[in-house]
Amino acid sequence: MKSMVLAEHGGSDRLQLVDQPTPIPGPGEVVVRVRAASLNHLDIWIRMGAFGKMKMPHIGGCDGAGEVDEIGAGVEGFSKGDRVVVAPGLGCGLCPDCLAGEDSLCAKFQVLGSSIAGTFSEYVLVNARRLVKVSDALTFEEWAALGVAYLTAWHMVFGRAKMQPGERVLVHAAGSGVGAAAIQLAKLAGGLIFTTSSKDDKLARARDELGADATANYATGDVAATVMEWTKGRGVDVVIDHVGPDTWKTNIASLRKGGRLVNCGVTSGPKVEMEFRPIYARQISLLGAYLGNRHEFDSLLKMADAGRIKPVLDRVFDLADLAAAQDYMDSRQQFGKIILRVP
Numbered sequence: 001m002k003s004m005v006l007a008e009h010g011g012s013d014r015l016q017l018v019d020q021p022t023p024i025p026g027p028g029e030v031v032v033r034v035r036a037a038s039l040n041h042l043d044i045w046i047r048m049g050a051f052g053k054m055k056m057p058h059i060g061g062c063d064g065a066g067e068v069d070e071i072g073a074g075v076e077g078f079s080k081g082d083r084v085v086v087a088p089g090l091g092c093g094l095c096p097d098c099l100a101g102e103d104s105l106c107a108k109f110q111v112l113g114s115s116i117a118g119t120f121s122e123y124v125l126v127n128a129r130r131l132v133k134v135s136d137a138l139t140f141e142e143w144a145a146l147g148v149a150y151l152t153a154w155h156m157v158f159g160r161a162k163m164q165p166g167e168r169v170l171v172h173a174a175g176s177g178v179g180a181a182a183i184q185l186a187k188l189a190g191g192l193i194f195t196t197s198s199k200d201d202k203l204a205r206a207r208d209e210l211g212a213d214a215t216a217n218y219a220t221g222d223v224a225a226t227v228m229e230w231t232k233g234r235g236v237d238v239v240i241d242h243v244g245p246d247t248w249k250t251n252i253a254s255l256r257k258g259g260r261l262v263n264c265g266v267t268s269g270p271k272v273e274m275e276f277r278p279i280y281a282r283q284i285s286l287l288g289a290y291l292g293n294r295h296e297f298d299s300l301l302k303m304a305d306a307g308r309i310k311p312v313l314d315r316v317f318d319l320a321d322l323a324a325a326q327d328y329m330d331s332r333q334q335f336g337k338i339i340l341r342v343p
């Protein structure tokens with residue numbers, strides 16, 4: 001099978017297209033013929049070695065959709081050719097957190113394409129518990145887009161922030177995968193949405209295509225001041241953030257008393273200097289989010305199948321052009337998800 005393989009941590013020039021043996025499924029496992037994968041910033045952090053050294057050579061890719069190819073012993077409910085989406089996260093299924101439906105808290109929670117081989121390949125070997133059968137209501141490219149970004153956004157909006165109809169939310173970076181997804185899902189929750197970008201054309205698309213209610217260009221304007229104007233001095237109920245240090249002050253200044261700040265990542269760096277007083281004095285809740293739970297993934301796919309969520313797709317690259325696709329993601333030109341087609 002053809003795979004995009006990382007031989008050592010570093011830049012996108014370390015990615016190589018190689019031919020290697022197709023895996024054989026063991027008990028409880030399935031081999032999926034990948035038809036489409038999608039890109040996440042997580043892939044770049046893994047490539048750069050931000051999570052420590054991976055076993056090399058490594059195949060990245062957390063999201064994917066395709067067809068069941070080979071089925072291991074003891075796997076029931078799947079047949080060769082079934083259309084499936086691969087869940088990016090998997091818990092042990094047995095611990096108290098997994099049994100409570102909080103598998104993203106499982107000590108053995110495993111993200112596809114990080115410690116195990118992922119979807120940037122013609123075939124991927126997965127535990128059968130990762131698979132969800134899907135219809136042809138969406139294309140493989142669209143199904144593949146509904147992985148890490150949409151699941152994380154779902155977990156933030158519904159699982160962690162528990163957004164209520166009529167609440168006002170600030171979502172950063174409308175053009176990013178998580179940002180676009182969070183706008184769509186907060187809208188689904190009945191929220192009123194304020195979003196940001198450094199590009200006016202992306203803000204126009206966020207309003208026209210995703211239904212954002214108000215916007216600000218963070219490169220040319222003062223986001224917190226505009227949020228305060230929009231909320232008539234009250235501040236937003238919820239902030240959905242994946243940027244970290246660069247948005248920290250804006251986030252605290254934009255929240256109402258008793259507001260919730262949900263964060264799922266730090267694209268602007270891992271450390272922030274913070275003033276603690278506003279946290280207790282204004283009773284702000286800080287909520288972390290790491291991917292999401294399986295029941296949330298199932299709900300997300302169900303809503304997409306019913307046409308209630310339409311994944312926002314940006315450009316589609318071929319598997320062999322993964323390096324160019326990752327460089328494009330790094331350049332932050334995209335609006336929505338960048339897709340890898342696996343011919």
Ligand SMILES: [Zn+2]
Nearest residue numbers: 092095098106
């Ligand atoms: Zn578990």
